[in-house]
Amino acid sequence: MIAYAVRYVCTYRFSQRLWPIRYNWTPVVRLVALSVVTVVVSVFVPAHSLVAALTARVIEFAIFLALLWWLPILNASDKEALIGLMTSITEQVRTRLRPTVRPA
Numbered sequence: 001m002i003a004y005a006v007r008y009v010c011t012y013r014f015s016q017r018l019w020p021i022r023y024n025w026t027p028v029v030r031l032v033a034l035s036v037v038t039v040v041v042s043v044f045v046p047a048h049s050l051v052a053a054l055t056a057r058v059i060e061f062a063i064f065l066a067l068l069w070w071l072p073i074l075n076a077s078d079k080e081a082l083i084g085l086m087t088s089i090t091e092q093v094r095t096r097l098r099p100t101v102r103p104a
Contacts, residue, residue, distance in 0.1 A: 027072075027073050027074070027075070030071065030073045031068070031073050032074070034067055034068060034071065034073065038060060038064045040054075040057075041060060041061055042057065045060070057074075064091065
């Protein structure tokens, strides 16, 4: 893990010298923090059976997604892109599940 961090820092520094780009790190840090909190909570939630474990993880994931949406992590264009993606996926699934009518 430390090797990946060192490699990332070196790559970032050298690439910024070559081609400086201003990144907005605030949403990235917030997303990482939310992810870490979710994993820590997941570790401490006891699950005594498979059904309980699956239920707890699904609820944790739903809470993660809700917080990702409502906390200031995603901007408006990110949310619009996600809504467009979900709409597209929903339409594709509906199209595939819709029975085709063949002329007699």
